Amino acid sequence: MLLPVSVYIVAHNEADRIGKAVGSVRGWVDEMVVVDSGSSDGTVALCESLGARVLHNPWPGYGMQKRFAEDQCKHRWLLNLDADEEITPELANEIQALFADGEPAEAGFVLKIRDLLPGEKRLAATAHTDFRIRLYNRNKARIEASVVHDPVIVEQGQTRMLANPALHRSYRNLSHAIEKMNAYTNMQANYLHERGVALATLRLVTEFPLSFIKAYILRGYVTRGKRGLIYSIHYAYARFVRLAKYVEKRDD
Numbered sequence: 001m002l003l004p005v006s007v008y009i010v011a012h013n014e015a016d017r018i019g020k021a022v023g024s025v026r027g028w029v030d031e032m033v034v035v036d037s038g039s040s041d042g043t044v045a046l047c048e049s050l051g052a053r054v055l056h057n058p059w060p061g062y063g064m065q066k067r068f069a070e071d072q073c074k075h076r077w078l079l080n081l082d083a084d085e086e087i088t089p090e091l092a093n094e095i096q097a098l099f100a101d102g103e104p105a106e107a108g109f110v111l112k113i114r115d116l117l118p119g120e121k122r123l124a125a126t127a128h129t130d131f132r133i134r135l136y137n138r139n140k141a142r143i144e145a146s147v148v149h150d151p152v153i154v155e156q157g158q159t160r161m162l163a164n165p166a167l168h169r170s171y172r173n174l175s176h177a178i179e180k181m182n183a184y185t186n187m188q189a190n191y192l193h194e195r196g197v198a199l200a201t202l203r204l205v206t207e208f209p210l211s212f213i214k215a216y217i218l219r220g221y222v223t224r225g226k227r228g229l230i231y232s233i234h235y236a237y238a239r240f241v242r243l244a245k246y247v248e249k250r251d252d
Contacts, residue, residue, distance in 0.1 A: 003099050005135075006031040006073030007081060009052075010065045014083035015042040017169065022050045024087040028096055029079065035069040061147030061187070070138055077103060080134045080143070080152075084169045085113065091164035095135060107157030108136030114165045117227045118173050123165070126220025130168070133159055148191045174230065181238040189245035199243065199250075207243050212236035 007025045011018055011034055022032060032052040036044055037059040044054050057068050070078060079095075081087070087095075091111070098104045113130040114123055133141065133152035141154040171177040192199075215221050215235040221228030 002030040003028060003077075003096060004075050004103065005029045005077045005079055005095075005099075006033060006075040007079045008033040008035065008066070008069040008073055009047075009081050009083055010035045010037070010062075010069055011039060011043050011047070011083045012037045012059065013039045013041045013043060015039070015046050016172070018043060018083040019046060019050065020086045020169075021081050021083055022047055022052055024092065025079065025081070026050055028092060031074055033069060033072050035065060035072065037065065062150040063144045063146035063148070066143040066150050067145050070143060073138075076137050076139055078136055078138050080136075081166075082168070086167040086169075088164055088167060091162065091166055094162050094164050103137075105157075106137075106160050107140035107154050108133045108152060108159045110159055110161040111135065112162070112165045113168045115168045115170060117224060117231055118169075118171050118177075119227060120224075123167070124220070124224050126223045128219045128221075129165070131161070134166070135162075148187050171231075174234070177231070177234055181234070181241065185238060185242040185245055188242045189249055192242075192246040193249045197246070199246065201247075203243055204240070204247065208236045208240040211239040 007029050009018065009021055009032075018034075022034070025032060032050075034047040034052045034054045035057050036047075036054055037057060047054050055072055057065065059065060060068070066080060098109070110131050111134040113132055113134075114127045116123065116127070133154065136152050136154075137157070140157045141152050144151050144153050171180065212232055212235070216228065216232035221232045
C-alpha cells in the first residue's frame with residue numbers, strides 16, 4: 001500500500017546522485033515530484049524513468065523553490081528530500097508505521113540527517129547529524145519563503161523526532177565542495193547585506209579557528225582521518241569567506 005505522502009526534491013544537474021534519493025522512496029509513497037531548474041545532464045530523464053513527475057521552474061532560491069514544489073504536490077503530507085540525500089530502509093519502515101492507522105496527528109516529524117564525507121562507504125560513529133523537520137502536514141507547517149534558508153515553520157501542532165537516520169552526501173569531492181561553497185557564500189553575503197547585519201571586525205579573526213574547532217572536535221571529524229581534517233578546514237574556510245564577502249560588500 002502506498003502512503004498518502006508526496007515526496008518532493010529540487011534539483012539541478014544531479015543525474016549522478018539523485019537516483020539514490022528517488023529510489024529510496026520509490027514503491028512506498030504515492031507521489032514523487034522533482035522540480036528541476038534547468039539541468040543539462042540527464043537529471044530529468046532519469047527521474048522520469050524512476051516514476052517521478054518532473055516540473056521546470058527557474059531557480060528563485062532555496063526556500064522559494066521548495067515553496068513552489070510544495071504547491072505542486074497533491075497530498076497534505078509532504079516529505080522533503082534534497083537530491084544528495086537518501087532515506088535508509090530502517091527510516092522508510094519507521095515512516096510507514098506512522099501511517100499504519102491513518103494519518104498521524106502530529107504537525108511534522110524531525111529527521112536525523114547524517115553526513116557521509118566523499119569516499120566514505122558507511123556512517124562514521126561520530127558523523128555529524130542535522131535535525132530537520134522534513135516530513136510534515138502542509139496544513140500545519142510550511143517551508144519558509146527565503147532565498148537562502150529552507151526551514152519548515154510549524155504554524156500549529158507538535159513535532160516528534162524519528163529514530164532512524166537519513167543519509168546526506170553533500171559533496172562529490174573537494175572540487176565540488178569548493179564550487180558549492182563559493183556559490184552559497186555569495187548568497188549568504190547578499191542575505192546579510194540586505195539585512196544590514198552588525199558584525200564586529202574581531203569575527204574575521206576568530207571565525208576560522210573557532211569554526212575549525214567546531215568541526216574537527218565538536219562534530220567529531222577528528223575521528224575520520226585525513227578526510228576529517230580536510231573537510232574541517234573546508235568548513236572553517238567557508239565560514240570565514242561568508243563573513244569576508246559580506247564585509248567587502250558592506251564596505252564598498
